[in-house]
Amino acid sequence: MRLDIVSCQPRMFEGFLSESIVARAVKKNLCQINVVDLREFGEGNYKKIDDKPYGGGPGMLMKCGPWFAAIEKLAAGSSAKPRIIMTSPAARHFTQADAEELAKCEHVIFMCGHYEGFDERIRTLATDEFSVGDFVMTGGELAAAAMTDSIVRLIPGVLGGGMEATASESFSCGSDLLEAPQYTHPADFRGMKVPEVLLSGDHAKIDAWRKSAAQEKTREIKGTNNAADIAASSISAPFRFSRFDEYFMNMALREAEKAAEDGEVPTGCIIVEEPDSLDDMPSSARILARAHNQTEDLEDATAHAEILALSAAFQAKGNWRLSGTRMYVTKEPCPMCAGAIVLARIPTVIWGASDPKRGGGTTFGIFDHPGINHHPNIISGVLEEPCKQILKDFFQKRRKEKES
Numbered sequence: 001m002r003l004d005i006v007s008c009q010p011r012m013f014e015g016f017l018s019e020s021i022v023a024r025a026v027k028k029n030l031c032q033i034n035v036v037d038l039r040e041f042g043e044g045n046y047k048k049i050d051d052k053p054y055g056g057g058p059g060m061l062m063k064c065g066p067w068f069a070a071i072e073k074l075a076a077g078s079s080a081k082p083r084i085i086m087t088s089p090a091a092r093h094f095t096q097a098d099a100e101e102l103a104k105c106e107h108v109i110f111m112c113g114h115y116e117g118f119d120e121r122i123r124t125l126a127t128d129e130f131s132v133g134d135f136v137m138t139g140g141e142l143a144a145a146a147m148t149d150s151i152v153r154l155i156p157g158v159l160g161g162g163m164e165a166t167a168s169e170s171f172s173c174g175s176d177l178l179e180a181p182q183y184t185h186p187a188d189f190r191g192m193k194v195p196e197v198l199l200s201g202d203h204a205k206i207d208a209w210r211k212s213a214a215q216e217k218t219r220e221i222k223g224t225n226n227a228a229d230i231a232a233s234s235i236s237a238p239f240r241f242s243r244f245d246e247y248f249m250n251m252a253l254r255e256a257e258k259a260a261e262d263g264e265v266p267t268g269c270i271i272v273e274e275p276d277s278l279d280d281m282p283s284s285a286r287i288l289a290r291a292h293n294q295t296e297d298l299e300d301a302t303a304h305a306e307i308l309a310l311s312a313a314f315q316a317k318g319n320w321r322l323s324g325t326r327m328y329v330t331k332e333p334c335p336m337c338a339g340a341i342v343l344a345r346i347p348t349v350i351w352g353a354s355d356p357k358r359g360g361g362t363t364f365g366i367f368d369h370p371g372i373n374h375h376p377n378i379i380s381g382v383l384e385e386p387c388k389q390i391l392k393d394f395f396q397k398r399r400k401e402k403e404s
């Protein structure tokens with residue numbers, strides 16, 4: 001495996017590449033890691049890699065030229081089509097499933113951002129965008145290092161004992177269970193005792209204990225986030241939404257937040273390819289589009305989140321028929337968007353907050369109108385509370401601004 005990391009602070013990787021398990025993998029020739037200094041591709045005498053944003057604003061943006069030159073050169077020297085990963089705090093979270101998938105690739109390139117951000121056009125270079133958490137760092141280097149570590153340790157032969165060493169770890173092999181608690185000598189430390197069963201030597205009993213302890217720990221730390229818990233609790237609760245749907249509604253909410261920050265009515269929309277099963281890991285689903293309302297920004301009355309997402313999804317699929325997809329939107333679509341959704345043949349539409357005053361479904365009945373021959377499945381009320389709240393907060397703030 002070849003891993004290229006493009007950065008304007010290449011020295012940040014020195015310790016990481018000379019110590020860690022990553023160093024061992026390189027030494028054993030199991031992977032090749034190159035840190036590429038973006039400045040080598042800088043423009044002019046000063047090797048410029050950043051510039052002021054058009055339209056004003058604080059800070060500097062990374063320029064297109066150096067990034068395109070660097071990535072094109074690295075990709076040209078590759079027999080395989082590389083996966084090109086951009087680190088971005090706004091992107092979806094990197095998961096173990098992503099690490100497992102990338103560990104099988106021949107060539108992976110990381111693009112580490114800096115300053116205020118990238119010229120938007122640089123994003124077209126990336127095949128994937130990932131975040132390592134909902135917080136902002138000064139650069140993408142630490143995020144790239146974290147992802148590199150998680151990928152490289154999965155390459156066969158890197159950890160001692162083959163792949164077995166990783167099989168029972170938290171999050172591995174598509175399981176959502178955390179690892180069971182583990183203990184080593186002494187059996188009693190300051191009165192904190194190791195569970196009796198682990199000292200028994202009875203392996204069947206130990207396995208059974210580990211299984212139930214893992215479930216308990218998962219419940220304790222992740223709430224009711226795993227499929228087994230949801231199945232168990234659905235006996236008492238009449239209906240729960242799948243983790244899959246909640247995951248993407250959360251992503252739509254983040255889009256809505258972006259709209260709110262820009263002074264737009266906060267609605268967000270995501271379109272994904274339909275999974276084989278709603279028990280699939282959400283992170284393995286292909287995202288076709290993500291968008292938020294941009295009516296003010298684009299001076300366009302039709303620039304609703306759903307319409308922008310539909311256009312992006314048509315492009316991503318190369319087809320105006322969006323069969324085999326799911327749309328997530330934080331607020332019930334208006335009549336215009338509902339009409340467009342029906343025309344695009346989206347099979348399943350999921351929204352958070354209903355709009356009883358002017359909703360395309362609840363008020364205008366577009367989704368089940370007898371004169372229309374496509375009737376999508378509707379699921380409403382996923383993450384209803386936060387979806388309502390973000391609208392409430394926005395309109396309250398706007399009223400206050402008008403009053404003052």
Ligand SMILES: [Zn+2]
Nearest residue numbers: 304333334337
């Ligand atoms: Zn609309």
